[in-house]
Amino acid sequence: MGEHYGQLSLEERVEIYRLHAGGKSLRSIGSTLGRAPSTIQREVERNGRRIGVWPGGYDPVRADTLARWRRRRDKRHKLARQPDLRDLVRNSLAMGMSPEQIAGRLTRERGHTVISHESIYRYAYHRSAAKDYWHRLLPNRKSRRGWLGARGGSPAKLMKRRRPIAERPREAADRQAPGHWEADYMLFSKSGQSLLVVHERKARYTLIARPPDRKAAGTAASLLKLLEPMPPELRKSLTIDNGTEFALHYRLTDQLGIDTFFCDTHSPWQKGGIENAIGRLRRRLPRKTDLASLSSRDIADVVSAYNHTPRKCLDFQTPAEAFSKLQTTVALQT
Secondary structure, eight states: OOSOOSOOOHHHHHHHHHHHHTTOOHHHHHHHHTOOHHHHHHHHHHHHSOBTTBOOOOOHHHHHHHHHHHHHHHTTSHHHHOHHHHHHHHHHHHTTOOHHHHHHHHHHHHSSOOOOHHHHHHHHHHHHHTTOOGGGGSTTOOSSOOOOOOOOOOOGGGOTTOOBGGGSOGGGTTTOSSOEEEEEEEEOSSTTOEEEEEEETTTOOEEEEOOSSOOHHHHHHHHHHHHTTSOGGGOSEEEEOSOGGGTTTHHHHHHHOOEEEEOOTTOGGGGHHHHHHHHHHTTTSOTTOOGGGOOHHHHHHHHHHHHTSOBGGGTTBOHHHHHHHHHHHHHHHO
């Protein structure tokens, strides 16, 4: 390794150019300058690539100008100025937390605003543009912001005893009343693999089942198994989409007294809680995951991590904490 770790000087860059043009290896150049070979390689590749009208090739004066411009640009970002905070944020992102969760939790723990979630996003996309790929640590791992959508058909007219979401109690819409749930399947790229996800709207508490298939009978049996342990006050309604896997939804009404409601066709946003929950679960269970390689314990660990991650909408409580309070309140009222 080299003897020092400061920024390369113009004189060093001139020497890199001279030795590199003379056919010296990167390791030899690094040894001559007292720098790590990786430093020399990064310098030549980063400042010698073809960009715009620049045809490519290493030029020491241009490389030095670019380096000074990058340093000035990086100073606009708080995370660039505070390496300890940057490391904390990066580690938290790698653990699956979103920028909003990180910023909110830091504020809650330290009693003042440490950094905003927007600052984290700006730095992440800035570093991604610089080929550090911070966007891969973000919740959706997208290289740019924005939504993409698609539309498909719906078997809504064939659904027996179907009740539209317009008939759902108004109290369920604002998330202030407990006991209103949403459900949907989380699909994976390998054919036939899926997880049934159930989400409580007020506490954002989430449960997962692993039916053998997506047939209606198995789906209804799994929903009954998940919701039956809940007291009646915490299982008032269930909102689902119009997929045929939910065709036997009325068994929940007949056996547990749970009212079931269906979203309008092509309107997944009407059950936005479960859509958001599945998106967050994707951080640990991306679409390419092979469920056959995961045990029930592995799936339980993923759910536990989700339910023990602080949420801004809960004043940075975790869903587990919020749901526990709901259970306590219900128990005291009975």
